[in-house]
Amino acid sequence: MTRAPANLLEVRSLLLKHLNRDPNRVRDEDLEPAEVGIVGDSAHRGGYHCGEDRVVPNDYSVVESSRDRTGLTLDAAALDVGMFEWRDGLGRLHNLQTFSVWCVAQCVAGATDTRDIREIIYSPDGKVVRRWDRLGRRSTGDRSHLWHTHFSWFRDSIKAGRDQTPLFRRYLTTIGLLTSEDDVSDYVQHGDRNQGVYRLQYRLNRLGFSVGPKGADGIYGDATTAAVVAFEKSLDKDYKGDGRSVNAATWTRLDDARAVQLIRQHAPQPPAPSIDYAVLARALDLHGLAAAVPVPTLAAQLAASPELAWALTNELLTRLTKRLVAVEPAS
Incomplete structure (x- = not known):
């Protein structure tokens, strides 16, 4: 059964969080949950x-790129x-187009x-439909894209x-x-399963703190908790936290x-240093200090x-230092 992947659900949540300005009612100027879709309806083929259970023979979303075939x-x-509308503090209109x-x-x-x-199918003005295609195969789409914009990703990136x-x-x-101040999406804690956890694990692994035998898997479990504690103690041996949550301060320390x-x-x-052992001998x-050993043999x-x-060499330096002190004139 075709499913919505976690990374696209994160995109959906992000857009709705900020563009659905009044989540308690349906408004034309807001981006509503029903307007942000990932999986096609049951008739979509x-x-x-669509995932692999709904693709069709010679499906362009599979056959035109090796990134799609392998993913x-x-x-x-x-x-x-x-559709949505938003006016910023300067009165500039921002909308779907x-x-x-x-x-x-x-x-x-x-x-x-x-x-x-891979592609974006959109309307720049609500009158014509255009398509940007990274592979250069197509340049337009159907008229439904006058009121919604379609994004496709290469399947290997989703996988x-x-x-x-x-x-x-x-x-x-x-x-x-x-703004960086009000974006708290990177606050993660024990039990979370999301891209924020994956980014945390990636950073910990990169710094040498193992998050478990499976590596970064997006799951904040006991291994990740232990890695957070180990990282914090590497900076502060008196760290008393339990490692079960990560906030902005921890992310800053990771980046530093x-x-x-x-x-x-x-x-x-x-x-x-380049050492000439013959000169040293x-x-x-x-x-x-050669102890009657021939110079060539000592060099070897x-x-x-x-x-x-x-x-x-240390003994030689000690003797030379003593001699220099002995001949140094009194002040």
Whole structure:
């Protein structure tokens, strides 16, 4: 049975949270739950709104890209967004048409958070229907897209569970409906199963704190709790928390730790000192530290044993220092 994947449900929830301004009643200017769909109705066959149980022979949502063929599961890989209106503090109108044009422009520009999008079928003005197709196969769609915009994602990105909210977060931020202060979607706690948990686990793993044998799976269980505790104690040995929830402060510490990790990984390393063991052996012999061993033989022994080389060099430096102190004139 075709199902709605978690990453597209996250997109749906995000849009409704901010564009359904009055969730207690149905209004034309709001984006209503019935206007944001992922899975096609029971009669729907073929296309990205269908999973593998509903695709048809030579279905374009499967056969035209290897990303779709390898990513085909029971998950749908599309989202429809309906009509809404919002005026920002400057009086500028934002609606389905401006939203769609903005999203297409991001795709055309090659924005990183659009690279999993296969197509957008939309109307720029409520009069004509256009289609942006990453594969360049089609340029239009049916007239239903005058009042809703269709997004398709390559199926492999849905199968991988990649977070698809960043593009839409950017849009909501651009029109003034979302700020870093009021976006609490990354507050996660024990028992949660969502993309926020997946992002947390990914960051912990990247810093060397294992979230369990399965790796990042989007489930905030005991292994993730233990990893959070281990991370916090690596920064503060007196940490008393239980690791069962993560808030903005924890995310900041994770980001700071990653920055430190990258600095250490990419900091220029001083070149290893080049040692001429023959010269060192002659110096040791000159100061009575060769113990009657021929200089060539001593040089070979020093090259073969860093411990011996360090011990004799340390003794040589000690003797030279004592001699310098002995001949230093009194002040």
